[in-house]
Amino acid sequence: MKHLGTCVIPSCPRNVVNGRRWLLGRLEPLLGAEHSACDDSVLLLSETLTNAIVHSEGAGVEVDAYVDAAVIRVEVTDEGGGTVPHHVDDPLGEHGRGLPILSMLAESWGFERLDDGRLRVWFEVPHTMLPDPHAAGTEDVPPPPRPCDGAREESAFAANSSVDSSDR
Numbered sequence: 506m507k508h509l510g511t512c513v514i515p516s517c518p519r520n521v522v523n524g525r526r527w528l529l530g531r532l533e534p535l536l537g538a539e540h541s542a543c544d545d546s547v548l549l550l551s552e553t554l555t556n557a558i559v560h561s562e563g564a565g566v567e568v569d570a571y572v573d574a575a576v577i578r579v580e581v582t583d584e585g586g587g588t589v590p591h592h593v594d595d596p597l598g599e600h601g602r603g604l605p606i607l608s609m610l611a612e613s614w615g616f617e618r619l620d621d622g623r624l625r626v627w628f629e630v631p632h633t634m635l636p637d638p639h640a641a642g643t644e645d646v647p648p649p650p651r652p653c654d655g656a657r658e659e660s661a662f663a664a665n666s667s668v669d670s671s672d673r
Contacts, residue, residue: 524568546579560583575632614629
């Protein structure tokens with residue numbers, strides 16, 4: 506998979522828009538502005554990032570994006586909290602629609618508690634266009650770890666910072 510970059514979003518609901526813009530900026534050059542996989546991925550990021558900000562105990566949320574010939578993978582990693590993602594069955598409630606939307610639009614999704622206590626929620630959205638291997642800001646990386654594979658070695662929870670793979 507090509508790693509499209511990492512973005513750290515400060516934990517404040519008004520910052521969700523920054524995550525959406527960041528992801529769209531990574532996907533549009535590869536798939537085109539009108540591709541439905543861009544829209545679906547940005548919507549799902551909005552849902553998962555909002556949940557991470559609302560339910561996490563940390564100061565920031567890390568977003569990673571990957572793409573290969575068939576799917577877009579987005580990972581949202583927060584500092585963890587008292588709960589894990591769970592469905593709330595309250596049709597008249599103001600909250601609880603994020604996971605049903607995730608289940609409908611994502612080809613697959615899941616979550617894992619990392620060894621260091623952080624929580625990672627990930628989803629994959631299918632697409633039909635091949636990524637450009639020469640696109641700026643991409644690098645070959647091994648596939649991300651699956652559930653129970655442990656934590657990454659680095660954590661970039663710096664307030665108001667965005668890290669691209671090209672910055673490293």
